[in-house]
Amino acid sequence: MSTRRMIGGEIILKALADQDVDVVFGYPGGVTLPLYEKIGQQNRIEHILVAHEQGGVHAAEGYARSTGKVGVVLATSGPGATNTVTGLVDALMDSIPVVCLTGQVTSHLIGNDAFQEADTTGITRPATKHNYLIKSTGDLARVIHEAFHVATTGRPGPVLVDIPKDVILGEGAYVGPDEIEIKQTYKPQVRGDRKAIEEAVEMLAAAKKPIIYAGGGVINSGPRASRLLTELVDMTGYPCTLTLMGLGAYPASRAQFLGMPGMHGSLEANMAMYHCDVMVNIGARFDDRVTGNTAEFSPKSRKVHVDIDPSSINKNIAVDVPIIGDCASVLRDMLKVWKENKLKTDKAALKKWWARIDRWRAKDSYGFDQGPDVIKPQFALSRLNELTRGMDIHVTTDVGQHQMWAAQHLHFEEPNRWMTSGGLGTMGYGVPAAMGVQKGNPDSKVVCVTSEGSLLMNIQEMATIANYRLPVKILNLNNKVLGMIRQWQELFHGNLESECDLSGSPDFVKLAEAFGFEALTASHPDEVDDAIIAMLESEGPCFLNMGVDRFESVYPMIPAGAAHYDIVLGPDDQRAEVDDDDLAMASLA
């Protein structure tokens, strides 16, 4: 054991370095000053000075999701710590590995309402996967290593370590990551139960109307899981749908990809989910945006659910074959069983199933009409998709209509290319996340698709992006309104626009220039391609303000809590005319 004694601040930096951390997104304050003194004396770990701690957490999330590494945040006590809360919950909901270090007031002052004291572990207990308050410098290295372990293993998530000032200043022994004993209590199950896997594979092979429904867990499991998923889908010839969090886990360009399921998913994905006889859920969590009315969710299917977190299983939907394990490991075992048992699919049944799916697909439910005058947001995004084909590209989004259109019209061939706030739906995620993605992928084109409401929530990070000359591209789909709010008010709340107008927003072009961005505009359909190309080709950070149709709504849409057959395909379609069967179902309901 190399029990070197070191100062707390040095221990923190050494522990981060031993955890292979290259970059930390942080903001200093009184109690972390002794740590900043040490940060200033080294150059092993790069510190990015963000503009707001929430931005720091989203940046760490973007970095983590795009690189597969842990995102690290450093904040001071009190307001610094409380500013991280939204980001932490966002990472918790979307299973993103983040380690957040916060400063705390000196140990003997804790509980005294000391200057900039907040009960950080109390506040963040339900906002993190786990959190710690360190009591002595001697515990520092062990706890930081454990925090990384907990953040990255099992179902990933945010872990917070609260460090009092005296612990940073004190002296203690350093231990390396390999010298610590991981808590006995924490042992996620990676390998799936063999019998359950056999049962699942047999069910899959015997299916007449199968669907593979995969989600963010495949991305969490690493690129190998996406390769194995692709192998399974291709080998069986079965249709595959990917949740908002799973996009990229199977190549979007392939014919077997049905698009996204759920509230704003494609007609074919939702109808296939509804009518299937076997559903294999791999790393998705039957979220209510996907299931709609759970009583009416895929009523005729037998269901398999693969998830590393036992609490995800039978939470919303009871399943026939639960498999607790890591996606990559279970997929590998499933493929092995399939090959060993020389299983065959029911070709004739599958042909009929595909014929039916193709009829749904022929409705082109993501379709739109780009008229001669006003830019349709869908058009802008489908052009972005065309113009970036084959490029090394990463996309982040904010939250709202633009996010849904991006999910529908941007096609991802690989995992870790698409970063969005799914579970918490945090407006303000996109810009800082793009900054983190760019930091982790310096040579990639990183595009943030946003809209004014969201943009204004963390616009301060444009300063950070410019300051570090990160060549992030921001595409602002400017509809002068909180579009998603406007859409719901139109459809469900008396067709009255209440407090969603943003026509008084600032001049974003001037604002972008003031931040140090190159700023471009487009307001006519004919300008779209040139503007997007100019944005992509610009050297540094670039902002494209694109004026788009204020009145466009996202379709298809399954109203909240409705069943899949209640899907609405467009403004003139009060109930989708989908298929005789579906109409029959709808009239029964």
Next chain:
Amino acid sequence: MAARKPRKAATKRELAAAKDAIQEHTFSVLVDNEAGVLARVVGLFSGRGYNIESLTVSEVDQDAHRSKITIVTNGTPMIIEQIRAQLERLVPVHRVADLTVEGPSVSRELALVKVKGKGERRVESLRIADIFRAHVVDSTNSSFVFEIVGDTGKLDAFIELMEPLGLVDVSRTGVVAIARGSQDM
């Protein structure tokens, strides 16, 4: 400690067999006795809207810093499975036993019951205490404090009988429970 068996979730059939009836379950939860562990457990229940009928906690192993929390809760089979999975997911939790389903168990609760009264009522309260094997742990010439141990039903019955005899105050420990037989947790 016994090795942890790999976790298996319930199947739809198992859940359906139990219907959607609300059931009462007693969980025994072995945890590291570290700062905030009780807050984690309690926060989990309040944050997710689960019921707590009774909760007790105390250190059971000083050397290993382990505490045991006994929780009596209720819910549909799906909720009960969730509660178990959510408890197991907490980092300082060693083991969760659902004593209601994992074989026979015993559970006990202790109550201190204060009764005020004179004359016939005072005699009657003593007589009932005797039947329930409750002990007098404090007495004045106008009151008794009884100590009674038993399962929740027995305590409820005793307290109900004391009501008309001058019940003035009750303190209860909440339920502690343990599996029968020779196995450790």
